[in-house]
Amino acid sequence: MSDARIEVHEDAADLATAVAGELLNRIADAQAAGHVPHIGLTGGTIADAIHREVARLAPESGVDWGAVDFWFGDERFVAPDSPDRNAGQAKAAFLDVVGVPDHRVHQMASTADAASVDEGAAAYEAEVKAHGSGQFDILMLGVGPDGHIASLFPGFPQLDAQDRIAVAVTGSPKPPPERISLTFEALRRSTSVWFLVSGDGKAEAVAKALGGADLHDTPAAGVEGTDETVWFLDRGSASQL
Template sequence: MSAALVEVHEGPEALATAVAGELLSRIEDAQADGREPHIGLTGGTIARRIHAEVARLSPDSDVDWSRVVVWWGDERFVAPDDPDRNAGQARSDFLDAVPVDPGKVHPMPSTADASSAEQGAADYGDAMRADGAGEFEVLMLGVGPDGHVASLFPGHAALDVDDRIAVRVHDSPKPPPERISLTLAALNRSRSVWFLVSGEEKADAVARALAEPPPDLHDIPAAGVSGLEETIWFLDRPAASRL
């Protein structure tokens, strides 16, 4: 696993523009090297800002969106049209604005697709085995004030699941309680892991995750994810204020 790099930007706008530009550049580089990049998306306010910047900057890039495969790190197990679904937000923010192949966009199951979150997690694992590359080119993750990552929360049993790609989270402390999340084992199969963190309310979690020696991942789950080649924490100044 790679040592973490920290990149601090003045505010959320500068952070979003920098990450969006870097994402487009990484996709271009992967495609130039002959790879079809698989990217993992996250939800949240800063992710939505980044997605909007991707849509804005994409026309000036050389990304071939027909050769990009899209996945998610976690999702709320709710109706497909629920406005809080990460997949729906990503579609409205940028996926509908770029010429991505719909067959290469893999949202996590909703209540319309699976009888339970447990079944949805199993189905998503099957989809990744069938259509995945075995690793993400870039995996983007948010971090909660409690240090949670994807939908893996401190103290939850899902943190110790290592024999599945995705897992049901049935008692999330952050509503809604029913979610699907990739496991730590799956998240760690990423060339590059990018943590996207904005706001002073996240500063303590950032400082704890980056502390030496590293904290117990059961206390700060974000500390349990690292890229195979690179790990970058993209922060704004408020999020970095306790480093």
């Protein structure tokens, strides 16, 4: 990732404010150019902080929330009202707050929508094909301490999925065990990829990914944007660089 840009912020709060402001500016600029942007969302603690900052800053942004599509890099295959759902967290933190219409929020299946996690993955693949733009304008990704992104975990067979947009994951090392994830092939179809990482517990994974680790050991090493790759870090997550 020699061309990646690295931004180091003082702490998680500063990181969240910076990313939220940049996201709003990018969406507003795209809309001003007549484009309906497609944004890939992630879950996790730092993503939740960013989402809440988006909601706080949104009134001054000029963004038309009816003209932006939101997608998810992965999702937990659980009940629709489970607190583990990335979509539920994002809706509560900012999507519902700013008034994004439901048809613009492309959620992955819950256990109420699909009979199995495989069926749920197939349904999301069909959704992307039917309503996606072919690429994400901005894809946001969290990184786990083990270097996983979305629900692509080190050593798992989904890392080598071919000709697939979404895949089922079972036996996840991080609960809940059943998940749906976009594949590397899908994630790589992103103009801008933003990694959002906070805390010294992620520092080793960040250093490995930026140091060119094998994606089978550190999946975060396997995704770059076609135009831009940015690592938004705080001092803790950047401490081993």
